[in-house]
Amino acid sequence: MNVNDLTYAIRAAAFAVHTELGPGLLESAYEDCMVYELRLRGFVVASQVKLPLKYKNLEVGNGYRVDIIVENRVLLELKAVAEVLPIHHAQLLAYLRLSGLSVGLLMNFNVHRMRDGIKRLVHNL
Secondary structure (H helix, E strand, O other): OOHHHHHHHHHHHHHHHHHHHOOOOOHHHHHHHHHHHHHHOOOOEEEEEEEOOEEOOEEOOOOEEEEEEEOOOEEEEEEOOOOOOHHHHHHHHHHHHHHOOOEEEEEEOOOOOHHHHEEEEEOOO
16 A cells, blocks of 8 residues: 555544544544554554654653554644644654654644644655
């Protein structure tokens, strides 16, 4: 499956979760449901993946945690916020850079229509 087909399938899973739950819940609830839905659809999914941060030869703290990685190819950053801000885009791009992945989806579940809450970002593809 190419990355475009994979992101399309991930979007379909997000639509299913949002249709069932609607907006207004905590990000962690959407994350658990997305992991479950993606696994039901046969995808390899990792959640709360540690992403180390290195500065020169120093590993800084515990680094970061990525919400979801699908098939070791697409990084998902989930939100449940009133408005997606430029800092959220910057956060996803930083996670892509640190992880070595090229494609990420920023998904805000606090929207009326899920299609309005999904942004695809690409880094060094």
